[in-house]
Amino acid sequence: MTGERPATDGGSVTGDEGRAVGGESAARRPAEGGRLGWLFEPRLLTVAAGSLVLVVAAGLVQVSFGAYSMTVRQAWRAVLDPAVLLDPRWFLNFLLGEELMRAVTGFRGELPELARETLVVWNIRLPRVLVGVVVGTNLAVSGAIFQAVTRNELASPFILGVSSGAGLMILLTLVVFGGLSAFLPLIAALGGSVAFLIVYAIAWKNGTSPVRLVLAGVIVGTVFTSLQTGLFFFADDIGVVQSAIQWTTGSLTGTDWEQVRMALPWTLVAVALSLAGSRQLNLLLLGEQTAKSLGMSIERVRFALSGVAVLAAAASIAVAGIVSFVGLIVPHVVRNLVGSDYKRVIVGCLFVGPALMVGADVGARLGMSVLTGADSQVPVGIVTGLVGGPYFLYLMRRQQNMGDL
Amino acid sequence: MSIERANATESDGSSGANEPAEPSESRAATDASDLDAKDLVLSYPTAPEPVIDGESIAAEPGAVTALVGPNGSGKSTLLKGLANQIDPEDGSVLLDGSDVHSMDTKALAKRLGLLSQESTSPDSITVEDLVYHGRYPHRGFFERTTAEDAKAVERAIDLAGCGHLRDREVGSLSGGQKQLAWIAMVLAQDTDVLLLDEPTTFLDLHHQMEVMEIIETLRDESEVTVVVVLHDIEQAARLADRVIALTDGEVRARGPPEAVVTEELLSEVFRVDADVVQTEDGPRVTPIRARHEK
Numbered sequence: 001m002t003g004e005r006p007a008t009d010g011g012s013v014t015g016d017e018g019r020a021v022g023g024e025s026a027a028r029r030p031a032e033g034g035r036l037g038w039l040f041e042p043r044l045l046t047v048a049a050g051s052l053v054l055v056v057a058a059g060l061v062q063v064s065f066g067a068y069s070m071t072v073r074q075a076w077r078a079v080l081d082p083a084v085l086l087d088p089r090w091f092l093n094f095l096l097g098e099e100l101m102r103a104v105t106g107f108r109g110e111l112p113e114l115a116r117e118t119l120v121v122w123n124i125r126l127p128r129v130l131v132g133v134v135v136g137t138n139l140a141v142s143g144a145i146f147q148a149v150t151r152n153e154l155a156s157p158f159i160l161g162v163s164s165g166a167g168l169m170i171l172l173t174l175v176v177f178g179g180l181s182a183f184l185p186l187i188a189a190l191g192g193s194v195a196f197l198i199v200y201a202i203a204w205k206n207g208t209s210p211v212r213l214v215l216a217g218v219i220v221g222t223v224f225t226s227l228q229t230g231l232f233f234f235a236d237d238i239g240v241v242q243s244a245i246q247w248t249t250g251s252l253t254g255t256d257w258e259q260v261r262m263a264l265p266w267t268l269v270a271v272a273l274s275l276a277g278s279r280q281l282n283l284l285l286l287g288e289q290t291a292k293s294l295g296m297s298i299e300r301v302r303f304a305l306s307g308v309a310v311l312a313a314a315a316s317i318a319v320a321g322i323v324s325f326v327g328l329i330v331p332h333v334v335r336n337l338v339g340s341d342y343k344r345v346i347v348g349c350l351f352v353g354p355a356l357m358v359g360a361d362v363g364a365r366l367g368m369s370v371l372t373g374a375d376s377q378v379p380v381g382i383v384t385g386l387v388g389g390p391y392f393l394y395l396m397r398r399q400q401n402m403g404d405l
Numbered sequence: 406m407s408i409e410r411a412n413a414t415e416s417d418g419s420s421g422a423n424e425p426a427e428p429s430e431s432r433a434a435t436d437a438s439d440l441d442a443k444d445l446v447l448s449y450p451t452a453p454e455p456v457i458d459g460e461s462i463a464a465e466p467g468a469v470t471a472l473v474g475p476n477g478s479g480k481s482t483l484l485k486g487l488a489n490q491i492d493p494e495d496g497s498v499l500l501d502g503s504d505v506h507s508m509d510t511k512a513l514a515k516r517l518g519l520l521s522q523e524s525t526s527p528d529s530i531t532v533e534d535l536v537y538h539g540r541y542p543h544r545g546f547f548e549r550t551t552a553e554d555a556k557a558v559e560r561a562i563d564l565a566g567c568g569h570l571r572d573r574e575v576g577s578l579s580g581g582q583k584q585l586a587w588i589a590m591v592l593a594q595d596t597d598v599l600l601l602d603e604p605t606t607f608l609d610l611h612h613q614m615e616v617m618e619i620i621e622t623l624r625d626e627s628e629v630t631v632v633v634v635l636h637d638i639e640q641a642a643r644l645a646d647r648v649i650a651l652t653d654g655e656v657r658a659r660g661p662p663e664a665v666v667t668e669e670l671l672s673e674v675f676r677v678d679a680d681v682v683q684t685e686d687g688p689r690v691t692p693i694r695a696r697h698e699k
Contacts, residue, residue: 283541286538341530
């Protein structure tokens, strides 16, 4: 705390000094806690720590319970099994896939045996938690960027048509071009990008405006959602419809290391780019006129940042389908907790997004069996919708004017 | 407050002279930047008629030029045109001879600053962070703040007299305090030309005076070329070296305040009968009644 902001404990004093010796105060800010000083801010640290605890707790519940029951102690031991963690072959086998692992390590033989618990946890349950983390991160970052770019706190990949574009393409693939389902993630990303381009084109009229972007998003979203619903009538197999519904409501059921491998690289790219762009995001929040008069090429920056947001959204839609409300709510929560500085907002999203997603997935996976005793799961998108709706209602009642950021 | 500011600028001047970064001969020899608009035609996409139809104005280098006129006379539009915020349909704006429209946006922002009439910011940003945004054009994409940025920010905060506010959140400030913070931001931009759009409107008397004093300091102690849109004709007369009066997008009069602010002009441009008395501080205007004839 003290190291972080020496400026605070003497605002007026430093002011006087600054006047007396113009040069001395100059070094003040860069020295302030070093390059990453802004990270060590009590509110942000609290949010990060709280979210981590939630993720770990929810993750532990996820790996402990299920068809093959084990105690929490056993689950812990399986997660931290040195046979995996300390053996790069097994570890890379999970993280990179078998082929890449063999290429990296040059290992040709059989992998050593693992305990049954370890296999269950590492093969089936842990990847699902990790996919939840990745999806939560992506959706939160995507929503945060979209909200700054449109200067509208109601914006999210969902509102801006990205999700419905991706959803439509997924349905088309499943119902009409069944043979292409191996490329589902790519096709989803393509659909999302195309939808966003259409939205941008509709909104464009000597430049775009936040309101026009949101309205265009609603228009495109409505049309695409109708097309989605229409497609159901052409499905000849109830199984296809069910799988389609799973995609369009968002689900982590059956996700595996393959999904982790698929989404993780894009996630890292999107997160790095959004952190790099956080200063631009901050400037966008000062309004178009100010940003322009400070020399920002508004449309170029907006378009590039939107591209990052589409990338993040597509990475998550490709592995989990359209999970509603996460991209809308997480940036909101984070902003209320850490303030509006986008450097902190993005970092906060990296923690709160996974916490919400992994927590919601506990409800999706185990909720039904606790409530009704039936051994069935619901798509996680239903849980996030059920949690997100009321939270948003609460916000709406509490805040006088919502929308403008 | 005013004494404080006087001190501030005094030491500012001295530290400026000691600075190795700013060669003193350039300071002595500087010709402050000039900003020339030639046959400017400005219009909005929504309006059929151009707001400004072929006007030429020149800002006096290193001095304060005030744009005055009734509501809807096109002063703010003209200012936005000068700042390259509106693309001109015809004509050009030249900053030291080069067309602002063809300049790189960041390069332009290093030399020309604009304070808009209404500025919005997130409530939770601190004044200091806001002022740091003024350094945007001076920084590369990945660059962090440098000692030079910090120095410019200190100078701007001192000059705007908002040092006591630096750690406050903008959302917690009064309208007048906010305006000081925004002025500090645009000062931190460290430009040769500064365009201010109605900086005193909606402020209480104290903060109006604060803003006027900042502009006076800029006029007296720096080479900055200032163009300011003002609602209050008396303020304009007191502050400006040159006054340009507009009605319906046309320049009606231009020149030193004593020549422009006259009873005839007030009746013609502002449609009021008024007494104008020339004093040491410039003309003093006493409005009597509004004129109703067309």
